[in-house]
Amino acid sequence: MQRIGVFVCWCGSNIAGTVDVKAVAEALKSEPGVVFSTEYQYMCSQAGQDLIKDAVKEHNLTGIVVCSCSPRMHEATFRKTAAAAGLNPYMVEIANIREQCSWVHKEMPLGTEKAIILGKAAVAKVNLNAPLTPGQSPVTKRALVIGGGIAGIQTALDIADAGFPVDIVEKKPTIGGKMAQLDKTFPTLDCAACILTPKMVDAAQNENIRIFSYSEVEAVKGFVGNFEVKIKKKARYVDETKCTGCGACIEKCPQKKVPNEFNLGMDNRRAIYIPFAQAVPKVATIDADYCNMLKNGKCGVCTKFCAAGAIDYKQKDEIIEEKYGAIVVATGFEPISMEKFDEFAYSQSKDVITSLEFERLTNAAGPTAGKLLRPSDGKHPHKIVFVQCVGSRCASCAEKGKEYCSKICCMYTAKHAMLTRDKYPDTDVTVFYIDVRTPGKNFDEFQRRAVEEYGVNYVKGMVGKVTPEGDKLIVRGSDLIANKQIKIDADLVVLAAAIEPDKTARPLATMLTASMDTNDFFTEAHPKLRPVESPTAGVFLSGTCQGPKDIPETVSQAGAAASKVIGLLQKDMLLGNPCVASSNQLMCNGCSSCERVCPYGAISYEDKEFPGPNRTVKVRRVATVNPAVCQGCGACTVACPSGAMDLNGFMNSQIMAEVDAICK
Amino acid sequence: MENKYLKDDIIRSSGVNPKKCMKCGKCTATCPSFDEMEYHPHQFVYMVESGDIEPLLESESLYKCLSCFACVDRCPRGVEPAKLVEAVKLSVIRQKNSNRLKADDVVKYLDEDIPQQAIVSAFRKYSK
Structure with missing residues (x-):
């Protein structure tokens, strides 16, 4: 028989109001197993925790029920308290009142009434806790x-x-990402390439650091501290x-x-290419979709001129297998397609461009040499119109736009407008x-400078239509x-x-069993308190894969993830979670139902000897x-038809006891 | 009708929720009747939302909307201003219990440039 202590928290007026x-404390006193019951203003405070520790010693408690906030908030806190008082931390249950x-x-x-019922359920469970x-x-x-x-x-x-050793996997032939395509960066206007x-x-x-460029993650197995990853190194034929x-x-x-993707198709490149002069690694890559030698075996010019003999038309994709303790996702962003926004005539006129294309048009290494x-x-254009929020904050056009604010556009548009007026x-x-929207250090000052010092004409309103007429828009x-x-x-x-x-x-x-929101941004473990961790242990988030952000924010988050x-x-x-499944092998009939539903691949089958009748x-x-x-x-516990699977800490018997306590 | 009820009535009959408006002005940006209107599409939305509906009831702007639905098509928040204009118009007709014109009046407005479809639809609309 357990000796259970019940501790009801006021949470200031949050609960007591x-x-x-x-x-509640009085009602739970008479529950089976309860030998002590009390309430206190802030149970999570040092004084509250001391109260629990003292009660454990004084009343020789074997189990604890804390009626307080969600276990997501303070279960860990009270488990530590129990451990400090000499109890097994898993003898603590939280009733979320x-x-x-x-x-x-x-x-x-x-x-x-509801708080009492929730408390009774928790008491019923602790009675069966081990x-x-x-x-x-x-x-x-x-x-990784x-x-x-x-x-x-x-x-x-x-x-x-x-x-610690780190591997970077980058799908493009060079690292650098979007920032390598930018010209200058707000609000200080340093040249992106220079930094x-x-x-x-x-x-x-x-x-x-090892860099696997032109490579992609193919498969991920394992768990925190022990990930096994397959990386496909795509053939670059060099x-x-x-x-x-x-x-x-x-x-x-x-x-x-060949349309040059680095300049967003505004000029052409060759079939063998290095994306830009400062590429890392500075190694050529053959585009198999365009190379005549790879397509029909007629050419081979590059082999003749390569003094290093690096060209290898027979190169194949290569799979690298490596083990990692932690994985950081930093997959970044893309601007959305403008093709569906007919009213802005993006598909009709070459002179309607996106802001990223504008970056390339003003970049000294771009198609127009800056x-x-x-x-x-x-x-040279003499009248330029910038349109903000194209596809952002667009709740009614889910098929083409996004409901959220993209966050960076106000600032880069101010930058583009200012630099244009300056030059x-x-x-x-x-x-x-x-x-x-310019929240950020020196951001609003920057935008005001564009207006006040550089004479950019800001109009509160929206563009409804762009019509190409002659050489004008x-x-x-x-x-x-x-x-x-x-x-x-x-x-x-x-x-x-x-x-x-x-x-x-x-x-x-x-592959990572990491969760995403409806917009395909990776979800953080807690929006405020754990912003760089994914809910999946060992997987961390860095940069715009988690949500729109600018370079300073991205770099801070990158450091935090690191x-x-x-x-x-x-x-x-690493200490594991003891609340894991286990099968009662005497009851298991080997049907494989549990193996099929397990999202983590944790269940396998073995042939085992069991004693039968007559020796x-x-x-x-x-x-x-x-x-x-x-x-x-x-x-697995719900999939098992014979009831052989059970979850430690959440045994079927414990759950049923809770239900009984609630329905009583 | 009291203002509160009038607002509720317009919102209900139009199916428009003016609170969704983020005041970007894209509806007004290309409204082909802009120059003819005293109150423009974004103002319709704002005035209905703030309960300032009386001036709309008396305004000629109601009858300048061509129902081209450009504003409905382009609104990034799905507010559908043209439906709101229509609902305000409808509440005027209900209050007066009569159409703006009688079928006999249509003849006065005819000229050579009016397309036949417009003449037919005007007769159809005002003969009810």
Whole structure:
């Protein structure tokens, strides 16, 4: 028989305002097994915890019920308290009388009645609780970073600095990500390449960092501290170890009409290419979709001009298998497609461009060598219209836009407008905005400078239609302050396209069993208190894969994710969760139902000998659970037709006792 | 009808929730009747939401909406301003218990440029 102590928390007025805590403590006193019951204003405080510890000693308690907030909030706290008092931490149960009771009920009698019932259920469960001990598993001291943009690079650098080996997997031929495509960065206007490329070089030269470029994650198995990952190194038809990046092959390649994705298709590259001059690794890659030699065996020019003999048309995709202790997702973002926004004529006119295309048009390494020229005729535009929130905050157009605010557009549009006025003072620049959102250090000052010092014309309103007419773009919009409809004959229209998570993120999330929201952003373990951890243990989040953010925020999050990884990797052993499934092999009939529903692959089958009648031995196929892999979700316990599967800490008998206590 | 009831009535009959409006002005940006209107599409939404409906009831703007639905198509929040204009118009007709024109009046407005469809639909609309 257990000796149970009940501790009812007021949570200030959070609980006590709607629940008669004294009545709850009194009512639970007479429950079976309860030898002590009390209430206190803040049970989670030091004084409250001391009260629990003292009661354990004084009344010789074997189990504890705390009626307080959600177990997500303070279960760990009270388990530690119990352990400090010499109890097994799993002898603690929480009755959630805040979120499930006082916060959702308004009337004291009803709230009190429900709190008592929840308390009784917890007492009934503790009566059947047994001490549990977590198992241990070793930690592989190597981290994997998926994505080689600024988020991934920064995370890898920080982990490597702490002395742990890191691998970066990047699907493109070079690391650098979106930031490598930008011209200048707000609000200080440093050139993106000047601050990014040194970091790329640092990553390449760091002896703790390996870069798998042109590679993708194929499969992930295992669990925190012990992930087994298959990485596909796509064939680039160039031997990375031999290529010197001299570029002779690129110069001679006869296939000159390949749309250059680095410049967003605004110019062409060759079939063999290095995305940009500062690429890391600076190694050529052959685009198999365009290479004549790979398509029909007629060419081979690059082989002739490669002094290093690095070209290898027979190269095959290669699978690398590696073990990791922690995985950081840094898969980044893409601007959404503008093709469906017919009203802005993006598909009709070359002179309607996205902001990322504008970055390339103003970048010294871009298709126009940094001169702002119209894509259609190469002339200098004299009237430019910027349209903000294209596809962002778009609740009614789920098939083409996004409901959220993309966060970065207000600032980069202010930057584009300011830089244009600075470099080309003869240009009229109009920005249509719904709201200007510039929270951030020196952000609002920056936007005001664009207006006050550089004379950018900000119009509160939205563009309704863009019509190409001759070599002009007729922009019709509203000016809500003046209550006017305005018409501008613009030379160039720049759309601040919403951003969305990279398309590869969804299948990756499935492999990692990491959860995502409806917009395909990775979900954090807690929106405020655990922002860089995924709910899946050992998987961390860095950068825009978690939500829209700018470079300073991305870099801070990258550092935070790295520190979490370092905290994990410096441990030699990890304590597991003892609340895992186990099968009663005497009852198991080997039907495989549990194996099929297990999302973690924790269940396997073995042939085991069982004593039969008359001293015979029978071999039966029965389920066994790998406690290190099991996450305790309980799917197997409900799938098992013979009731052989049970979950430690949440045994069927315990759950039924709770239900009985509630229904009594 | 009291203002509160009038607002509820308009919101219910139009099926429009003016609270969804984020005041971007995209509806007004391309409204082809903008120059003819005293109150523009975004103002309709705002005035119904704030209960300032009397001026709308008396405004000629009601009859300038072409029902082209450009505002409905482009609104990023799915507010559907044209439906709101229609609902305000309907509440005027209900209060007066008569159409704005009688079928006999249509003849006065005819000229050579009016398309035949418009003449037929005007007779159909105002002969009820």
